[in-house]
Amino acid sequence: GQQLNQSPQSMFIQEGEDVSMNCTSSSIFNTWLWYKQDPGEGPVLLIALYKAGELTSNGRLTAQFGTTRKDSFLNISASIPSDVGIYFCAGEYGNKLVFGAGTILRVKS
Amino acid sequence: DSGVTQTPKHLITATGQRVTLRCSPRSGDLSVYWYQQSLDQGLQFLIQYYNGEERAKGNILERFSAQQFPDLHSELNLSSLELGDSALYFCASSPGRVAKNIQYFGAGTRLSVL
Numbered sequence: 001g002q003q004l005n006q007s008p009q010s011m012f013i014q015e016g017e018d019v020s021m022n023c024t025s026s027s028i029f030n031t032w033l034w035y036k037q038d039p040g041e042g043p044v045l046l047i048a049l050y051k052a053g054e055l056t057s058n059g060r061l062t063a064q065f066g067t068t069r070k071d072s073f074l075n076i077s078a079s080i081p082s083d084v085g086i087y088f089c090a091g092e093y094g095n096k097l098v099f100g101a102g103t104i105l106r107v108k109s
Numbered sequence: 110d111s112g113v114t115q116t117p118k119h120l121i122t123a124t125g126q127r128v129t130l131r132c133s134p135r136s137g138d139l140s141v142y143w144y145q146q147s148l149d150q151g152l153q154f155l156i157q158y159y160n161g162e163e164r165a166k167g168n169i170l171e172r173f174s175a176q177q178f179p180d181l182h183s184e185l186n187l188s189s190l191e192l193g194d195s196a197l198y199f200c201a202s203s204p205g206r207v208a209k210n211i212q213y214f215g216a217g218t219r220l221s222v223l
Contacts, residue, residue: 031209042111042199042214043152050209088152092209095165097142099152 002027002093006100013079014108021087021103022073029091029098032065032072037086037102046087047074081107112136113215115200121221127188130218134181134202140164141183142203142212143175147196158183159206187220195222 006023013019023032031050035043047058049065049072056063062075072089084107089100112135122128134141143155154167158177169175172190177183187194197219201212 033209041216042113042201044111044214045211048209048211090152095157095206095208096154096167097208097212098154101151 002029002091002098004089004091004098004100006089006103008103009101010104010106012106012108015079015081017079019076019079019083019105020073021089022071023089023091023100024071025091026070027091027093028069029093030069031092032063033090033092033097034061034063034072034074035088035090035099037088039085043088076105079105079107083107111213111215113200113202113213115198115215115218117218118216119219119221121223122190123223124190124192126190126222127186128190128220130185130187130198130200130220132183132185132200132202132215134183134200135213138202138204138213139181140203140206140210141177141181142201142208143169143183143185144199144201144214145196146199146217152199155185157208164206165208190222192222195220 034046037043047063054065060077086102090097114133139160155169157165175185197217201214203210
């Protein structure tokens with residue numbers, strides 16, 4: 001079945017720094033989604049990408065749908081303490097979402 | 110607050126037992142999705158119901174079953190529980206029937222099987 005490789009597994013960065021994470025797969029996906037999960041809560045959708053090559057921003061977050069439809073990246077600019085959490089990519093294929101294993105983001109204030 | 114309500118928040122039970130997890134979707138949402146999140150496997154899609162009918166199936170074990178009732182709330186039944194079933198179980202809802210629609214997640218039920 002489809003699998004997503006998400007990297008890095010975790011990051012520990014200085015407040016104010018830019019962050020980059022990505023997801024790759026050997027399979028093609030129709031939609032890429034990026035979620036954030038805070039401790040004790042469910043994932044919350046950050047950005048949805050529906051077309052190959054699409055670049056979308058949501059405040060300090062920017063994500064792109066790779067042109068091959070097999071990858072996506074998420075950038076966070078000027079990180080702040082509340083960016084702490086787990087970020088998941090998800091690909092949609094055959095009306096099912098496949099999630100990456102997550103990137104744990106820790107910010108040093 | 111996503112508007113999706115899951116009960117109970119925590120559940121502790123023994124191997125071999127059966128439990129029922131409950132989910133109330135956001136008002137107006139017709140689709141309910143169930144996911145399992147464990148430490149070593151991330152978020153795994155289990156099953157989707159749309160307006161009372163099963164719409165899509167993922168990696169759901171035969172020991173697990175779900176249903177969606179006329180009032181659109183859903184229940185996930187887990188039986189003959191094993192230690193490996195310990196995980197966070199999330200419910201999500203969306204207005205339409207396709208998975209790429211925005212899914213709103215509940216806060217989850219943490220199941221501990223001892």
